[in-house]
Amino acid sequence: MRQHLIMGNWKLNGTKASVEALVEGLKAPVAAAANVEVAVCAPVIFLGQVEQLTAGSALKYGSQDADVHTSGAFTGENSPVMLKEFGCKYALVGHSERRTLHAETDAVVAAKFVAIQAADLVPVLCIGETLEQFEANQTNAVVEAQLKAVIDVAGIEALAKSVIAYEPVWAIGTGKTATPEIAQAVHAHIRAYLAGFNADVAAKVQVLYGGSMNAANAADLLAQADIDGGLIGGASLKVADFTAIIEAAAK
Numbered sequence: 063m064r065q066h067l068i069m070g071n072w073k074l075n076g077t078k079a080s081v082e083a084l085v086e087g088l089k090a091p092v093a094a095a096a097n098v099e100v101a102v103c104a105p106v107i108f109l110g111q112v113e114q115l116t117a118g119s120a121l122k123y124g125s126q127d128a129d130v131h132t133s134g135a136f137t138g139e140n141s142p143v144m145l146k147e148f149g150c151k152y153a154l155v156g157h158s159e160r161r162t163l164h165a166e167t168d169a170v171v172a173a174k175f176v177a178i179q180a181a182d183l184v185p186v187l188c189i190g191e192t193l194e195q196f197e198a199n200q201t202n203a204v205v206e207a208q209l210k211a212v213i214d215v216a217g218i219e220a221l222a223k224s225v226i227a228y229e230p231v232w233a234i235g236t237g238k239t240a241t242p243e244i245a246q247a248v249h250a251h252i253r254a255y256l257a258g259f260n261a262d263v264a265a266k267v268q269v270l271y272g273g274s275m276n277a278a279n280a281a282d283l284l285a286q287a288d289i290d291g292g293l294i295g296g297a298s299l300k301v302a303d304f305t306a307i308i309e310a311a312a313k
């Protein structure tokens with residue numbers, strides 16, 4: 063039985079005041095949902111604040127990216143080792159906004175995946191197709207290629223110590239959510255594809271859905287057999303909305 067994982071991705075949002083209000087507001091709902099793991103992926107600049115605010119709480123946190131390097135002359139980057147020192151459990155890798163806006167290739171994503179695990183963080187590997195690919199019926203092929211790029215470099219066993227987030231790019235921040243049936247079909251395909259390499263890994267790995275998950279649609283998505291949680295952008299910025307998603311996962 064895979065535990066539900068509800069993960070917020072704040073993207074490039076927040077102030078010191080809003081971060082404090084959000085974390086403080088989430089403490090009680092997180093404590094009440096003992097059967098669900100809840101995490102937030104904060105902008106790196108707020109991680110020290112999140113570390114202090116979450117002390118003694120079950121709320122976990124992570125970064126939205128990590129560099130492949132541990133240290134050195136790489137201006138502007140953040141090392142997985144540094145993220146670990148600040149108490150991160152997770153690091154997103156390969157989010158579609160990184161792939162698109164920062165030209166991160168499958169090879170870069172795979173290298174980052176390995177670097178994140180080497181620092182004892184859990185990579186949250188984001189995969190998903192564009193609208194054009196969806197309409198061309200290429201979803202399964204796209205997610206397979208994105209997974210294969212990581213498996214080739216990290217090995218299938220490494221996936222057992224990771225989380226996968228299926229995020230159809232056409233559903234991110236658009237208000238268009240994949241129907242529970244569409245999302246479940248892709249999640250099941252991801253698991254079947256992984257089972258072709260290693261059935262135990264496929265059965266164990268949590269596969270989250272991301273893309274306009276909100277308080278209204280979370281329960282139906284989370285009821286699907288192969289949807290083990292959510293990676294939530296916009297709705298993770300409001301205590302009430304994120305709490306409703308946590309509560310839906312706890313049922």
Ligand SMILES: O=C[C@H](O)COP(=O)(O)O
Binds near residue numbers: 157229
């Ligand atoms: O990482 C989160 C996803 O990009 C989903 O964002 P969204 O919930 O705002 O659509």
